[in-house]
Amino acid sequence: MKSREKWCWSHTTPILLKAGDSVKGRIYTFTIVTAVLGFMVAVQFQSTKEVEVRDTRNIMELQQALTSEKERQQELNEEIKKQLEHLSQLQQGGDVEEVMASAMEELKYRAGLTEVSGPGVILEISPVFDENFDGGPIRSVPPYLLRMLINELNINGASEIAIASQRVVSTSAIREANGVTLINSSRVTQFPLKVRVITDDPERLHYAMMSSSSREMFSYENLSLESSTVTELVLPAYDKPMRVRHMELIKEDS
Amino acid sequence: MWLPVMGLLIGILLGLFTEFRVPDQYSSYLSIAVLAALDTLIGGIRAHLENVFEDKVFLTGFFTNILLAAGLAFLGVHLGVDLYLAAVFAFGVRLFHNIALIRRILLDKWLEKRKIKKETQDEEI
Numbered sequence: 001m002k003s004r005e006k007w008c009w010s011h012t013t014p015i016l017l018k019a020g021d022s023v024k025g026r027i028y029t030f031t032i033v034t035a036v037l038g039f040m041v042a043v044q045f046q047s048t049k050e051v052e053v054r055d056t057r058n059i060m061e062l063q064q065a066l067t068s069e070k071e072r073q074q075e076l077n078e079e080i081k082k083q084l085e086h087l088s089q090l091q092q093g094g095d096v097e098e099v100m101a102s103a104m105e106e107l108k109y110r111a112g113l114t115e116v117s118g119p120g121v122i123l124e125i126s127p128v129f130d131e132n133f134d135g136g137p138i139r140s141v142p143p144y145l146l147r148m149l150i151n152e153l154n155i156n157g158a159s160e161i162a163i164a165s166q167r168v169v170s171t172s173a174i175r176e177a178n179g180v181t182l183i184n185s186s187r188v189t190q191f192p193l194k195v196r197v198i199t200d201d202p203e204r205l206h207y208a209m210m211s212s213s214s215r216e217m218f219s220y221e222n223l224s225l226e227s228s229t230v231t232e233l234v235l236p237a238y239d240k241p242m243r244v245r246h247m248e249l250i251k252e253d254s
Numbered sequence: 255m256w257l258p259v260m261g262l263l264i265g266i267l268l269g270l271f272t273e274f275r276v277p278d279q280y281s282s283y284l285s286i287a288v289l290a291a292l293d294t295l296i297g298g299i300r301a302h303l304e305n306v307f308e309d310k311v312f313l314t315g316f317f318t319n320i321l322l323a324a325g326l327a328f329l330g331v332h333l334g335v336d337l338y339l340a341a342v343f344a345f346g347v348r349l350f351h352n353i354a355l356i357r358r359i360l361l362d363k364w365l366e367k368r369k370i371k372k373e374t375q376d377e378e379i
Contacts (some may be wrong), residue, residue: 030258037265038263
């Protein structure tokens, strides 16, 4: 054995140590290093931990949320009441067929499969040509404008909408193919384009649309949007087959 | 033997309770530094088992590796090259290598111990 080295007993196994290097010192070194490592790991863990999402809404926003939830609750309650009425009618054993037929009629109305009439607003979209006009001919109204218009109409209380002769229902597609706008897969190219809207308060909708941002957006595309109120409007029914993709018929055990 | 484990626990507790946070954009540097530290620690344990451990080499290696790794990552960010991958690769390979060596040494020791035990038992009989 060399003179510089001596045997020393560690805890379990004999370990060769060099002179001037005690087990204690070695352990302390390891302790310091592991402590630093632990600190770094802990800090890293805390830093990469996801920040908890806090509710930062103020009273106004909370009240609005509460109101909208209450409204929704009321709607649901009304729905329940209606369904219960249906049920009791059916249970009383009156004319089941008639009840079913009326329920189906109601559903058809809500899906937009029936003609509807009522007071409303007619919006006319027509091209404007001024001296500064450049760009190609305007063939149809761009779909994004129509989508924006529909959103704005719905915000302002529209109940039923038809663009040209096409009724807008919940599954209506407004898209563009070869520079031509299609609604419900039908070409919508005529000008002026008439958008007929049935609403409970035509006056209000009329003024809302006259000061709407979509009117401004239409003007950027060299299109003008004119609105007028009508006391009686008839909207066509949705005439294309309904495409139901995410619903399935459940057969009840008989 | 238990002192280093205690040190690790103390370090973790300290890190958890001091509310010390690293900004998001620097957390990659810290992670690479953690990797470097882990590599050095495992290397130190290996050296200890192979009886070639030296305090000064270990300590300087620990800190310079950390700084170098973080510096490399920093340089990589500024050069637009993912240099930290080089550090990750190097440290990862070494980590596995060292752990494999440690396992072998411990296994050898254990087998030898068992052999000696058996021999003494045989002698007694």
